[in-house]
Amino acid sequence: MHATTTQRIAISTSGLRKSYGDKVVLDGIDLEVAEGTIFALLGPNGAGKTTIVQILSTLIAADSGDGVVGGHDVARDGDAVRRTIGVTGQFSAVDDLLTGLENLNLMADLNHLGRAEGKRRVAELIEQFDLVGAAKKPASTYSGGMRRRLDLAMTLVGSPRVIFLDEPTTGLDPRSRRTMWQIIRKLVGDGVTIFLTTQYLEEADQLADRIAVLDHGRLVAQGTAAELKRRIPGGHIKLQFTDATELDAAAHALAGSSRDDAELTLQVPSDGGVQSLRTLLDRLDSESITVEELSVHTPDLDDVFLALTGQVDNTRSAVR
Structure with a gap:
């Protein structure tokens, strides 16, 4: 990176x-x-x-x-x-023996925060992490x-x-x-x-x-x-057709695809990228093949x- x-x-x-x-x-x-x-x-x-x-x-x-x-x-x-x-x-x-508030105050002390700054920071975190109602309860009950x-x-x-x-x-x-x-x-x-x-x-x-x-x-x-x-x-684009004629045409045009005649679908191997999708759509358009639905499946x-x-x-x- x-x-x-x-x-x-x-x-x-x-x-x-x-x-x-x-x-x-x-x-x-x-x-x-x-x-x-x-x-x-x-x-x-x-x-x-x-x-x-x-x-x-x-x-x-x-x-x-x-x-x-x-x-x-x-x-x-x-x-x-x-x-x-x-x-x-x-x-x-x-520390289970301390309350949530005491645990946070201990960390404020270890970080050498001043009394006022430590109190402000602890109150801010209790609010941020939705611990207001539990702050004074022992951590063992959390x-x-x-x-x-x-x-x-x-x-x-x-x-x-x-x-x-x-x-x-x-x-x-x-x-x-x-x-x-x-x-x-x-x-x-x-x-x-x-x-x-x-x-x-x-x-x-x-x-x-x-x-x-x-x-x-x-x-x-x-x-x-x-x-x-x-x-x-394993990535592929799944094409759904309304009739067997369009499925036949697509299967003939798209080498390497696998078809499901019962579902009228065709799976075309693809990396799922935009360029691959664009290339596929251009090919279908050039062959005047109409697709009812299209979905992209990636690993x-x-x-x-x-x-x-x-x-x-x-x-x-x-x-x-």
Whole structure:
């Protein structure tokens, strides 16, 4: 990925490597994330997703290679990186013995906010994350969705410009997950950069400006969701006809298509791109073939993930 003239790079890595004994976890990772965007990292369990987050958030050191976050080198200027970022990990950092308000006040103290500024920021986040009614209740009484909202609110106390979300919606019900998506979109709308690892392919598809797929420590693909889907065979344009005569004419004109006489439909292989669609329509027009309905079908991220890694969880469209 390359930033445009209007985008600056918030996160970049070059040749990032990490091993534990003989096991290579990261094997030369090169990536760039533009400011004010959502970047999603997908990969099977053990692919190295969390390791990348840990390196970029200065929790562990890489064996070699470079990482820069918010203009600061993660190896040489860790303090500056930590002042720039927020991290919400796979497991909640919420203290169950404290109330939601006390958890947020603790984070205000840790971020060295003054008394007045801390009180203002905490009140703002309680309102933003719909925790007003629960603020003075112990966090142990919170639902899963409320805990994740509180966890993310705690991450935001210091107003970070770059946020690492390591599988932030794991275990949430669909409604709570979509609430988190709304919060994430609003953060990006305010100019925050999100680096997201997720086990939910739909989540990456819905949220991410760009997606990278990590497998066995290597990035095997990067691009927008649409770009990744177009790389996978199986896309097609489905044509619906009103009579068999038009179906016959189209099948004769469009080599490589497959027909369903009972349904009066024809499937034409396609990458789903605009140019492919335009070419098809021009061909139909030149042959004076009338189509009743047309629909474009492209592979989804399940297909992409399976093709790139050989793994997929068909029960919930999820990867770890």
